[in-house]
Structures are given as structure tokens and as C-alpha cells.
Amino acid sequence: MSTRTSIPFSRRAFLKSSSLASGGLLIGFNLFTACKPKAVESPMDLSSLDYQDFNAFIKIAKNGAVTIFSPNPEIGQGVKTSMPMIIAEELDVAWDMVHVEQGILDTQNYTRQVAGGSQSIRFGWDALRTTGATAKQMLINAAAARWGVEASECTVSEGVITNAKGDTLGYGDLVEEAAKLETPEEVTLKEPKDYKIIGTGKVNVDIDEIVTGKPLFGLDYKTEGMVYASVMRPPAFGQKLESFDATEAKAMPNVVDVIQVGDKIAVLAKDTWSAMKAKKALKAEWKADTKLESSEDHDRILKGLLNGNKFETLRADGNVQKAFAEADNVLERTYESPFLPHNCMEPMNFFAHVTDEKIHLVGPIQTPEGTAGRIAEMLERDANDVHLEMTRQGGGFGRRLYGDFAIEAAEISNKARLPVKVVFSREDDMADGIYRPAIKYRIKASVKDGQITGYHLKEAAINSNMYGLIPNFFPAGAIENYQVDVAKYDSNITTGAWRAPYTNFLAYAEQSFFDELFEMMEVDKIQMRLDLLEKVKGTTDERIQYSPERMQEVIKTAVEKSGWGKQADGVYQGFVAYYCHNSHVAEVADVQIEGGMPVVKKVTCVVDCGIVVNTLGALNQAEGGVIDGIGHAMYGQFGFDSGMPTATNYDKYRLIRMQEAPKVTAHFIQNEYSPTGLGEPTLPPAGGAVANAFKAATGKRIYKQPFMENPEFWRLSDQPILG
Amino acid sequence: MPTYQLQVNGKATTVEASEDSPVLWVLRDHLNLVGTKYGCGIAQCGSCTIHLDGEAVRSCSITMTQVVGKSITTIEGLSEDGSHPVQQAWKEVDVPQCGYCQAGQIMTASAFLEKNPNPTEEDIKTAMNANICRCAAYNRIHKAVTLAAEKMV
Ligand code: FES
Ligand code: FES
Numbered sequence: 001m002s003t004r005t006s007i008p009f010s011r012r013a014f015l016k017s018s019s020l021a022s023g024g025l026l027i028g029f030n031l032f033t034a035c036k037p038k039a040v041e042s043p044m045d046l047s048s049l050d051y052q053d054f055n056a057f058i059k060i061a062k063n064g065a066v067t068i069f070s071p072n073p074e075i076g077q078g079v080k081t082s083m084p085m086i087i088a089e090e091l092d093v094a095w096d097m098v099h100v101e102q103g104i105l106d107t108q109n110y111t112r113q114v115a116g117g118s119q120s121i122r123f124g125w126d127a128l129r130t131t132g133a134t135a136k137q138m139l140i141n142a143a144a145a146r147w148g149v150e151a152s153e154c155t156v157s158e159g160v161i162t163n164a165k166g167d168t169l170g171y172g173d174l175v176e177e178a179a180k181l182e183t184p185e186e187v188t189l190k191e192p193k194d195y196k197i198i199g200t201g202k203v204n205v206d207i208d209e210i211v212t213g214k215p216l217f218g219l220d221y222k223t224e225g226m227v228y229a230s231v232m233r234p235p236a237f238g239q240k241l242e243s244f245d246a247t248e249a250k251a252m253p254n255v256v257d258v259i260q261v262g263d264k265i266a267v268l269a270k271d272t273w274s275a276m277k278a279k280k281a282l283k284a285e286w287k288a289d290t291k292l293e294s295s296e297d298h299d300r301i302l303k304g305l306l307n308g309n310k311f312e313t314l315r316a317d318g319n320v321q322k323a324f325a326e327a328d329n330v331l332e333r334t335y336e337s338p339f340l341p342h343n344c345m346e347p348m349n350f351f352a353h354v355t356d357e358k359i360h361l362v363g364p365i366q367t368p369e370g371t372a373g374r375i376a377e378m379l380e381r382d383a384n385d386v387h388l389e390m391t392r393q394g395g396g397f398g399r400r401l402y403g404d405f406a407i408e409a410a411e412i413s414n415k416a417r418l419p420v421k422v423v424f425s426r427e428d429d430m431a432d433g434i435y436r437p438a439i440k441y442r443i444k445a446s447v448k449d450g451q452i453t454g455y456h457l458k459e460a461a462i463n464s465n466m467y468g469l470i471p472n473f474f475p476a477g478a479i480e481n482y483q484v485d486v487a488k489y490d491s492n493i494t495t496g497a498w499r500a501p502y503t504n505f506l507a508y509a510e511q512s513f514f515d516e517l518f519e520m521m522e523v524d525k526i527q528m529r530l531d532l533l534e535k536v537k538g539t540t541d542e543r544i545q546y547s548p549e550r551m552q553e554v555i556k557t558a559v560e561k562s563g564w565g566k567q568a569d570g571v572y573q574g575f576v577a578y579y580c581h582n583s584h585v586a587e588v589a590d591v592q593i594e595g596g597m598p599v600v601k602k603v604t605c606v607v608d609c610g611i612v613v614n615t616l617g618a619l620n621q622a623e624g625g626v627i628d629g630i631g632h633a634m635y636g637q638f639g640f641d642s643g644m645p646t647a648t649n650y651d652k653y654r655l656i657r658m659q660e661a662p663k664v665t666a667h668f669i670q671n672e673y674s675p676t677g678l679g680e681p682t683l684p685p686a687g688g689a690v691a692n693a694f695k696a697a698t699g700k701r702i703y704k705q706p707f708m709e710n711p712e713f714w715r716l717s718d719q720p721i722l723g
Numbered sequence: 724m725p726t727y728q729l730q731v732n733g734k735a736t737t738v739e740a741s742e743d744s745p746v747l748w749v750l751r752d753h754l755n756l757v758g759t760k761y762g763c764g765i766a767q768c769g770s771c772t773i774h775l776d777g778e779a780v781r782s783c784s785i786t787m788t789q790v791v792g793k794s795i796t797t798i799e800g801l802s803e804d805g806s807h808p809v810q811q812a813w814k815e816v817d818v819p820q821c822g823y824c825q826a827g828q829i830m831t832a833s834a835f836l837e838k839n840p841n842p843t844e845e846d847i848k849t850a851m852n853a854n855i856c857r858c859a860a861y862n863r864i865h866k867a868v869t870l871a872a873e874k875m876v
Contacts, residue, residue, distance in 0.1 A: 201817075203814065207813075207814050207819065211810040211829060212799065212801075212802075213758015213797065219757070253741060272761075273744045273748035273752070274741070274744075277741075277743075343857055344823075344857060345760075345768075345770065345823040345856070345858070346760070346821070346823045347761070347762075392821075393821060394822070394823030394824075395821045395823060395858060396821075425764060426762065426763045426764055426765075617817075620820055620860060621820070623860070623863070624820055624858045624859040625859075627859035628857075628859045649765055650767035650855065655855050655857065656861075657852045657854075657855060658848050658851045658852050658861045661859065663862060664862055
């Protein structure tokens, strides 16, 4: 869908303006509400709103300075820069006049800043543009009234309004009058061709603070009288606390208290080190109350599920069994992946201070609103007692969607009646995770008369299966007989979303499978993809949201940019095209043999995510996503032994480092479609591109992540091409 | 608990801390210098990198007794105002994603470039391999170190 320049829903639901006590114009809006398409259906009554219902603000001071208060969790995906860029564009101010702040506007007047969840640029696009344009229109109306002219004859550029006679007024001169005006009902948005800020590269708004080490992150937050909590949790999944002895820990220097909350023991101390050290002195007895599971169990169980018949069918077109029976050729392969911890560079942490008056929470969280609500409920308190401030976040990757650490902090503070910061050690962070579940895929396809006639995807996963539109992603719609079946095993190991859920592994399985299938069919890998997509054109199936046209374009562009098929001697390439998070991506990995081993040297990445808001930020996301994808596909090895994680720190768990990181060249398709996801879509294809390039280089296929754990692949003696 | 005289960012400082406390936590919790980050605590990630008499060291894995009489520089003291060529390069290249690892990256890079002002591409990769960036901003880190080297000439 091309980007809309007039917005049909009522802005009244989320906008309000007024004058500031200190002089100037204030526009408040609820980004959270505005970004949810649901809000469109049930506009609220403006008169019932006060500023406590807003979580984002634009403030224009009398000197013309613009401050944008961005409520959104910044986890490294760049929204604290890109969202204000969108507002500034429509407000029509120069970017260097804009100052961006996170969080609280005025603690005296606005006490509740429970702010939005993980909404993206995609949902914020219309709301942010409308907000900026509304403020601009009010300023124009104020200027027109002062001059006694029609608003339509005024033009704006960079915060200065000009009338037909050539008189000018700056925004700062008009804020007092504008604040008294009605919020306009209709505003016109800019045409993409007129953008001056959107589509340019703006440096991260926190850059100065980051490079000088200013306190920004949750772990950096401090307040008077705060104690640090190091928490001992059951060492294995499936265990409960039986008893403990804290005598020794309590006697250690700087230790304030040791308290039990549920099955956990929290050591409170005056500094982090004393708390961590005293935790090691705790003597605790644990007992298993459910099965202590191991990775071998999971392996066996998931294989059993794939071989069994307890599936739920998520999509079925035609008759795959008939297609397989009538085929000239059938290919069936199984792909396996382990659990993965998130390993945010900043370990989980949260501050809580529970008093009779309020519940003060501070820290890095991707779902502030939901978490605040859960805490109020747990402590049987009014939701209005909760005051949550978000900090910058040292990575999210899905882990900070779960408020377990914040709830824990609130529980401990409630019991200790102290301001408490819960700090996870790296070991805690990896051992008390909410992991990407281990998954296995089995894919089977049939070929008849040179055509792919059937495609059957089976998923066996721990705890939960693929959801939403994933079963309708490519090749749904392109193959007549198509079926997706899923099955799961309920484990006591906690699992959840991990950057690009499901597709982070499915893309590799599917794209590796296609590479092998196309080789078996002896067809051109690019042409075959284009031909399959051709069949999807004009589909009336609403479940199919990927665009065959846009997919073909990224494929063709990737062929051109990567020099596909024209690579130098000794360079082996792997091709992947994948759609997820509403964006279309194609990637080509270049592999060379060095010291007898295949090494990823370069990745070309072509992305269609609609309009790119911040080109600098977008490149950073794309490069990071590709390298992250390769890192976890290559090295991410994690499992359980009797309920205990097999790795708890970086000596045993390998993350990709600079020496293994290829050069990534990212290209963005220029178009006027509304922006779509960018934090995730470049990650899933990367593993497949590498696996396919490894095959080209060595003649061998990898069916299991992490790639490093395939001894048969790395056994050099029977590698014909190496050397 | 023993008292230590330290030289931190050019200033003489006295701090009380347990002798086995890693310097990292003394900096963060006692001296309020939270720019130095905790990532692993076992000398694997480089988030906690500081300069000890100009050498890049992992502050999570050295204790107070090892720093007495030596001069410590943290990210807060690398320059008065973020004007160190490495910090400048980091801004120009717009390196950070989440930003959490970047103080450690900058401290590793600045100590490295003091020693090797004309690094090859491989030299940079080897030196910076000590620091993990979970957001994988490695391409930009590399680019910024190259740019900083040019600025330092
Ligand atoms: S925290 Fe010191 S190296 Fe990781
Ligand atoms: S920028 Fe996030 S860990 Fe490096």
C-alpha cells in the first residue's frame, strides 16, 4: 500500500493542545493508543481526557525551540531518533532545532507516564505524521489570524511562516496564540517527494551521552538509599526451594538483608559486588517438583512429534499427499535448532521502590504498560499508584518483553520496604532466561514435469508454534498443493520471543531446502524463484501479505548488487530471499576458503521496507541484523542437562566477534510505500545465505544449527574442494 | 574494610572497598562512574574496559590491590567533552545501536591506537576482537577505528 497523505481517523482520540505555564505550546498525544489500529474504531471523548492520558508530547517554546518527548522503549533499534524525525518532518522544522527527550515531561503535572509497548514505525507512521502536521496547522492558523489573511495563503519552511505579501513569523512568536486555538479536524500531510528530514541520515540522538559514558541505562540508575539485590533462583528448571541457610551471607560486609520471595532468595547489599558475593555464600536446598529435562529428551521428543500424527494444520491447499504420490521426484529434509538465550549486552535489571504512597519503577523494559499493570495487580494496588520510568536499554531482542525482572524487583522491594535494584549477573541472565525454543522442521516437496507440485512443512517445537501469518508466507500461494502442520511439547523450560520469532530459524530451513531442491531439479535458482513468485501475482487470498512484485524486485536487485554468478574465482555464493515483518529481503553471502575452512567474507543485503525514515539508522539495523543472524546460526549452542543450562557465560557460549563478522553491504529499494519493519527482517535470511554458500564452497549441506556443531561438515579430510 | 588512594581520571580519590572487589564495581557503585559497563564479569566481553597507566584492562577482573599507585582512566575521563578523536569518530560514523558496549569499545580502541597509530585492517580486527557487540555493529566499529586513526595522525 502506498503511503497515505490524508488520515481518515479522528485525531481527537489522541491529540490535545494547550499553553504551558512557562509560555509556549504543548501538544500531547497518546502514541500507544494512536499506534494501535484498534483505537481508530473507538474514538474517545476529548473532553474526558487530561494529560495523564498522554505519553508523548511536542513542546514549542517562545524562542522557537522544539522538544519532542518520545515515550518509546529504545532498545537499540533507533526509534528514539526515527520517531521524532517523522514528527519534525510534518511540523516543518529544521532537525537541528529539535531536541529529543525520553520519558517524563513534568513530574509535577504529569505523574503517569506508563508508555507504549513495542509498537514500531509501521504503526506509528500515520499517528506521528498527523501529530506534527496538526501542530503546524495550528501555528499557521495563528499566523493567519494575526495577519487577517487566509491560512491557505501561508507557507512554512523550517519553522518560519510566510504570507503572500512576504511577511514572516517564527513558530516561537505564535505559540501563545496557537495554544488557544481549536485542534483542527483535518490536516494535509506532505507528499513523500517533499520530505526534507525523512529519508536522510540522522545520528542517534543519544550519541554524545553514549560516547562519554553518561548514565543512560537501567543498570546506571541510582537513587538515595538504594540497595542492590542479587537473587538466587532455582538452578534447574523444574526445581523448587526446599530450605536455605543465610547465616554466613548475612554476616558478610555491606549485606543489608536476605529475604525469600517465593522460590527465590534475594541478597540485598549496599553495592553490587557485596550482593553477588554474599549470594555465593547462601546454602540452599532444592527439590525437583517436575521433570528435570535434558536436550537429549527434547531431541527425541521433537523427532517423535515429526514422525507422529498429532499435528495441527495451519494451512492446507490442494492435496499434498496426492502430489507426493504422483511425483517424479520427492525431496525430504529435516532441520534442527537449539534453544537460544537472548544475551542482551546489558543484563536484566530493574529498580523498584514500593511504599504506601506509590510504586516507583525504573528500568529497561519493552512492555512498560503491561508490566506496570501486572505489578499493580500482584501487589493489589491501584494502577494509578504505579509510576514507571523507562531507561535506554542495552539490547532487547525480545527478552525485555517479559517483565519477570521488574515484577521480581517490585516483590522484593515490597517485602523489604527499601528502594531495590535487582541486578542479574551474566550467569543469572543466561540461566534464568526466556529462551528461543528448540525447533525442528521437516520439509517435503514433490516435483513433476519440472514443476514443484507439492510442499509440506512440519514444525515440532518446545512450548509454542509459529503463529499469525507465518504459515502464509512464501511459498504459500506459489505451489498448488501446500500444507503447514505444527506440533508442540510442553516443557517446564521458559521460552518466548527472540528477535524475529520462528522465522529466525525457519528462513534458514526453508531457503536451504529450496537451494537443494533447485539443484535436484537442475534449474536456475534465481529464475525458479521469480517463476514461483509470478504465480502469486494477482492472488485474492488475503492471508498472503507478501508482495510477489516487491519480492521479485529485491531478488533482481540482489543479483545485480552482489554480482551473482559473476563472482571471482575462489568466491562461492549463497542466495536467499525472504519476507517477514512486512519487509522483503534478499541476501547473497560470499564465502572463500581460507586455511582449508569456508569463511564468510561479504554479505549483500537488499531490503524493501518501504520509505526509509533514517538512512543512517537503517543501515546500522540491516548490517547488525545480518551479522547477528550469522553469529547465532554459526555459533549459538545452548541446551539443558537435567534442567540446568549447558552454558552460563561467554567462556562457554560463543557470540560472533569482529574477526568473524563479514562486511555487509545493504541496499534499500526506493519507493513510497509506508514504512515496515527493519529491526528484524535482515536477520532470518542470513543463516540460509551462509549455509547455501558453504554448500557451494564445500559440496556439503548443513541441516543443523549451530553450524559449528556439525562435525561431518567440518571434517576436512573428506572435503573434496577444500585446500 | 580497607581504604584505597586512587588516581582516577586525573584526580586523587579515596575509596573504601573490600580488597577482593573488582575495580569495575568500585567505579560504578562507589565512585559513581557508571560509564564503565558490566557485561560478563569474567574478562570475556570487554564492556568494562578501562585504561590502567594507558593499558586497556578489564576492570571486572582486576581487584583494588592491583590498581593502587596506578592511574585509572575511564570513559568519563577519556576527554573533557567527548572530543577525543576516537569519540569524534564514533559520532561521525554513528556507531552505536543499543550503545551498551560502546564505552568498552572506545576504551579498547583508544589504547590500541596510542600503541599502533597506523593499523592495518587486520590489526584493527585483532585488537577489537576482544570486545563483544551483541548488536553486531562490527562494520561501523571497524570503520570508526580507521577514521580515528586518521584523526590521530
Ligand atoms: S565485564 Fe569485564 S570483560 Fe565482560
Ligand atoms: S551497540 Fe548494543 S551491544 Fe554494542
